[in-house]
Amino acid sequence: MNYRFSDTIESFKSSAVREILKLTQGRSIISLAGGLPNEQYFPTDAVKQAFNRVFEQGSGVLQYGLTEGFTPLRQSISKHLARKGIHVGIDNMLLTTGSQQAIDLLTRVYIDPGDVILVERPTYLAAIQVFQSRKATIVSVDCDADGMSLEDLERKIQKYLPKMIYVIPTFSNPSGKAWSLERRKGTLDICKRNNVLILEDDPYGELRFGGAASDAFPTIFSLDEQANGSAVVYTSTFSKIVAPALRTGWIVGDQTVIMHLTRAKQAADLHSSSMDQQALHQLMEHFDLYAHIDLIRTEYEARMRQMVDLLKAKNWDGVRWIEPKGGMFVWVEMPKHINTSELLKLAVEEEVAFVPGESFFADEPETNMMRLNFTHTNSEEMVLAFDRLDRALQRMLQTVSAR
């Protein structure tokens, strides 16, 4: 058989990084590469009880469910969102297989091949992949510590006439930064004036550090103060605040947008696991999710603090970073002459891994960045990881200076 694949497979090419990280399998490598929450803080007993409660309802729980998702869970999420200033009814919400599927479905119903999507520079690599598979043209907008540059956004909207902008304003992946209120408002304002849809991806929003108040980082969606007719479509997930295996995310927005997303989802997979959705509903009824989120915040902040302290202690020449106000990552800038993909090869030899920054750029990549995850590694391993990283860097510097 001579297989004749579609053009789309080109956009799903395996990255060089993935190939390098494959080398880590089966070895005692300490990985700062993944985006994994820490299983130590999964509410495993509560989740187990939640499943048992589901089974108390009888056999009906195992039947096909609604494409939109389990109605009582949509109601629970609606209450949860109200605490964040997001006021939506269940007709403004679709449950998805993680927020990754939300990105994919919105791209299907909103983007035609050749349409332009603006993204942050840098941005989430798996979103880039979805947009590329749709043959969209992806254009990066300049960003600084406060978020997207409003001047560059305005300029690129005029130049490229985008249909959509994709942003992670709160504790971004990979950069860990939180946008200022002014940038959030400015982006909303500019996009509304130009009829550009905003896809606000918010998987990390709950993971804020420093005892920040719940309204410290208002979502762009909440700033628009309307669900129907909103310029913003918002997505989040239980993956980081409960557990990823349950694969439950949500996407909220205008009812017509949700209707089209629901029809696309029906063709894509009929519906996501309704076992997981029913269990999450039971969990939200019987478990103190907010006390649990407080615990995660405290633990993750301590790990972030340790990582930043180690970066300071190593005192590598010309290395910079912005201390994250939340989330799961520190985004580290190395001196210009350090190619982090090259560094990764040496790091893997030294038995430590990270993600080189290249993959997070939709266009011209910066080659001297690296993303370090601080949530999944325990304290002793973190120290070891930095010693290994130090050895890899010293080897690299020797090679570079020898050239």
Place this chain on the structure above:
Amino acid sequence: MNYRFSDTIESFKSSAVREILKLTQGRSIISLAGGLPNEQYFPTDAVKQAFNRVFEQGSGVLQYGLTEGFTPLRQSISKHLARKGIHVGIDNMLLTTGSQQAIDLLTRVYIDPGDVILVERPTYLAAIQVFQSRKATIVSVDCDADGMSLEDLERKIQKYLPKMIYVIPTFSNPSGKAWSLERRKGTLDICKRNNVLILEDDPYGELRFGGAASDAFPTIFSLDEQANGSAVVYTSTFSKIVAPALRTGWIVGDQTVIMHLTRAKQAADLHSSSMDQQALHQLMEHFDLYAHIDLIRTEYEARMRQMVDLLKAKNWDGVRWIEPKGGMFVWVEMPKHINTSELLKLAVEEEVAFVPGESFFADEPETNMMRLNFTHTNSEEMVLAFDRLDRALQRMLQTVSAR
């Protein structure tokens, strides 16, 4: 906000049927419309135990899983498939959110807009929707009681140069028929000669009646006698033999095909629920799935028998059907002048529902067909349903003759 949706939404239009069936909600309508397995036969206790066994493994079970799916479950499915003459390793298999997602992913990686896909006449309506959303050209091949017409298949391959053919050879949805061995072999032979990929959709294959042996209806995939390089990609699901809420299907085929599907799935949703996958693995280890399937077969056959007996007893003028050898549906042909979409409106008034045949045709629909599901309705309701259907039909005949 003036939303600017993609062209794709056109293919996800809500059907007239779906609108009519919405009217059934909240009323005491007996539905022969759905494709629901009977919750009475879900192995609920065993599934509950399986979940509890998963939680005995510790918190790690709640972490992100592999895009390919939980490895031990892929091994269990591999053993299960070997009983059906399908010999594949785990690298030949991807786990999906039901077989619906398998259809969607293969369409993405194999079909470009404008490519031709051949299908049975009639065929599964949600597959048509996926192909349309990809802007494929769908061409129906004539079928009779033994399956696809090999002459028409050959002719349409020459005429339309299709890239793929989509078939449900065993207890088809909607027609309930099982292809003869000759047609299976013939289709494989013709497709191999012409380099046309076969997508074999087999959700119902285990539900065979009349004590048929396990090799009575060999899959086309098994006839090709190779996984790598095969002209066939095969998909099935736990939805009909365990329960749909667990949303776990699989797609098997050549390793390169599976690799591309896996990359597409990674962008689509990272992975399906690994809770469900882990529970299904425990179920397959600790539960006699084959005794359970025997039970379902017996019960569903009895219901099919009752439905066919009721059809005979009603003795409607000019009504015909082929008695199913398995599966979940009887496909009923009404006299030419009976439009079943019109009949459905009257049926809903009489508080019974079915699916009119129209939706199952990719091109010129036949308007006098209806699909009746026999798995979900109990014995007393089935009798009532046919009385109501009879009243609707008599009302329709009066209107037709009065015209």
